[in-house]
Amino acid sequence: MTDVHSGSRTADSGPQSYPEAVRLDDPGLVRAWTQGATAALRRERGAIDRVNVFPVADADTGTNLYLTLREGDRAVAAAPADATGPQLLATLARAALLGARGNSGVILSEWLRGLAVAARRGGTAADLLTRAAASARSAVAVPAEGTILTAADAAGAAARAAVSGTAAGALPAVTAAAAAARASARASRDELDVLRSAGVLDAGALGLVLVLDALVVAAEQAAGTGSDLGPATGSDAAPGTEPGTTPGTARGGESGGVPGGVPGGVSVVRGSMDAVNLDQLLDAGALPSVPDAADPAYPAPDPASGTAEPAGVASHDAGSGGLELMFVLTRPAGEASETVAAGLRAALAEVGDSVVVVGGDSGTGAAVWQAHVHTDHLDQALAIAAEVSRAGTLAQVHVRHLAAAGQDEWGVVAVTSAPGLAAELAHTGAVVLLSGGLVGSTVEPLTPDDVGRAAASTGARRVLLLGAPDVTAGIEQPLDVDELITVPAATDVHAVVALAALGTLLPLGLPDDVGVPDPVDARALVGEALAGLTVRAVPGTDAVETLRASAGPGTTVVTALLDADAPADLADRLTAVLGERAPDAELVVLATGRPGDGVHLGTETDNPETDGPETDVPEVDA
Structure with missing residues (x-):
């Protein structure tokens, strides 16, 4: 199995000697961590999106994790310079909650809230990571194993085991947590049927690996054990690259030559430290190679669809919710x-x-x-x-x-x-x-x-x-x-x-x-479509006569939006009037679900007399 590095230590390294003074609620550590984790998710969002098949294959887990954490990072960056670590974690969690996107982003925001709650109570690094995992799991109505929740549980348990019976600080806890999350992500394919069928690792778990690896980097920087550890963002990026990428990596984290199109050599940090390579982690999960287009069992992509199925990823039903x-x-x-x-x-x-x-x-x-x-x-x-x-x-x-x-x-x-x-x-x-x-x-x-x-x-x-x-x-x-x-x-x-x-x-x-x-x-x-549109808002009792006056031989489509208390037979009456006034026109009737008896009538014509859309709303607030 490919060895995947975190910071300057590998997952298979022996015991390390750690400074004891580092705490996760150190304000400098929190600021460095949120910046580094956000940069990592920005770089890798495309790679994570491409292996997203659970809970639905909507190819957005990486993007959602990034957008969620980015909101928290912005709030931390804007926080007062004298803010304490617990205050910064609370700021991070609240902003992430308000800006959370998608299933994975909401879970990540609750994981961050668990950290903040434990920090406010003066907990150790192990306490913070344990509480974060418990909070994330409790937020999900039907937790599934082999997901970000499993990786978070593994991280919390490993952090607690790493400092059991010792007075060690944050560094051994977060290092053990990152290694455990990585191992959990590697094992995810064998825990969840949909991942096994697609031959991929869980996208949410991969995102948490990056977040925890960035935490290791920040903790090492705070402990003074690393060298030149700043995240590769802004002017720190290599010349000729987009901020947040490494040389040879295209926009969105894409590069060639790796099975499944996963980026190569993309790392959380720069400098003398070994890289955290997401492609290695994915490769360890035996991501399938690109199918042979000549294989008759491999369907040709539909150019009209505008999307391409990720290599090796089986289509997945949206379940009970589209x-x-x-x-x-x-x-x-x-x-x-x-x-x-x-x-x-x-x-x-x-x-x-x-x-x-x-x-x-x-x-x-x-x-x-x-x-x-x-x-x-x-x-x-x-x-x-x-x-x-x-x-x-x-x-x-x-x-x-x-x-x-x-x-x-x-x-x-x-x-x-x-x-x-x-x-x-x-x-x-x-x-x-x-x-x-x-x-x-x-x-x-x-x-x-x-x-x-x-x-x-x-x-x-x-x-x-x-x-x-x-x-x-x-x-x-x-x-x-x-x-x-x-x-x-x-x-x-x-x-x-x-x-x-x-x-x-x-x-x-x-x-x-x-x-x-x-x-x-x-x-x-x-x-072009709106240029021939005229909209009138009237009470439901006036809608029939309004349509009679506005429809004519040039009318092509009439759209009627009916509020909840409009007359029950109004759709039939509108159909009859349109049949008289414009027999070839189409009538589209939709319920707004709004309270009231208002009706919006939109008439489209193939010979508009105006240069732009006309709206006439004399009686009902539009």
């Missing part, structure tokens, strides 16, 4: 955190799987939780969110279709206050941000960072933003996409029509190196 719902819940402090979390976890498990609920009392007078579920019953899951937030608020209500994941040229973020449309919009390939419309629940206003995170979740290079004002100028940190383009979309009808125009093209476009001769211009497609 949609991913995430939201942040805030309630007044005082109620037992575990009571709220356990109740929410159980309720969501009734309507989906991959349920994770993390968080609790933030120490600021409020309790904050992040919830995650994969579901085919989005309406029921949203009703659970609305019910649990009656005593508080919701934020970052995020819906994504798991099958739409992948690195593409164009993506869409759609903002809507219509919960009934969230599934419809997500199934087109958009990442949906729900801004309201949940009965009895208050949804906090979207922030620029909310939109930025959603844009990153599309997996695309360029993103169209529908249904929200231009927030690019308000985003304080650099975007994770090349371009974020705001498209005027004053109503939900505009978003529906825009996504219909893109149709089956979403996710749009192939990466540049695929050699597409005529790249798709998503912005132009949407602009």
Whole structure:
């Protein structure tokens, strides 16, 4: 088996002599660790994404881990210079919780929260790592072995064993923890059937290995046992490379010559220390080689799909949940955190799987939780969110279709206050941000960072933003996409029509190196569709006559969005009127799920008289 190095010691090294003064709650160590771990995940996110098959093969575990930890790193970097180590760990955990992405990111945020709780109580390094593992496992409704949870358990147990009966500090504990997590990741393929079938190691466990290896580096730096140990970020990167990469490594951690396309020679640290090579770790798991395209059993890729199946990775059913719902819940402090979390976890498990609920009392007078579920019953899951937030608020209500994941040229973020449309919009390939419309629940206003995170979740290079004002100028940190383009979309009808125009093209476009001769211009497609659109918002009782007056021989499509209390027979009556006024036109009727009797009617024509989309909303707030 390939030996994989961590810091300047290998997993098979003999006993070491360690300084005793190093503690994980040293503020300098915390700052160095978060920076180094974030850099490592940024470099390796592409490699981890490519082996992601559990809980669903949506190729985003590396990206989600990176985006989650990056939020924490930014918060730590912005913390006051005199902040203590426990304060920095608390800052890291809270920011990671609020910015957590995906199943793996939410679990990582709770692992970090466990560290922070133990640090606040004055625990040792072994205490911190043990509490982190327990917190992460307790957050998952149905824990699975052979995952990041198993690796975290192994790390905690090894840390405790390494310092049992001694007064040693953090270094032996974290070194043992990193080695144990690495061994657990290597063994993951034999613990989980879906990993065995695909012939890969668990993506989440690999991410935790990088996080712990970075912790070893930071602890060695704090102990003064290493030399020139700074993470390779910014100006520390080698000349001619992208920040956070090593020479010969392409953007996203890609390089050739390694089975399965996993990057070679990518390390957590620079200088005289041995490299932590993720390709070696993956190779130790016997990642299958690239299939022979001449083999008749190997299906040819579909160029129109815009995605390529990772080598050796079998397709995996999305289970019982094709949609991913995430939201942040805030309630007044005082109620037992575990009571709220356990109740929410159980309720969501009734309507989906991959349920994770993390968080609790933030120490600021409020309790904050992040919830995650994969579901085919989005309406029921949203009703659970609305019910649990009656005593508080919701934020970052995020819906994504798991099958739409992948690195593409164009993506869409759609903002809507219509919960009934969230599934419809997500199934087109958009990442949906729900801004309201949940009965009895208050949804906090979207922030620029909310939109930025959603844009990153599309997996695309360029993103169209529908249904929200231009927030690019308000985003304080650099975007994770090349371009974020705001498209005027004053109503939900505009978003529906825009996504219909893109149709089956979403996710749009192939990466540049695929050699597409005529790249798709998503912005132009949407602009052309909206140029012939007129939207009118009226009470349900006036909808029939409004359609009678607005439809005519040039009408091609009418989109009717009906609020919850609109007349029950309205769809049939609209169909009859359109048959009279424009027999060849198509009628699309969708329920918004919003309270009230309002109706939005959008009429599209093939001979628009205006240069841009017209919106007439005289009676109902759009």
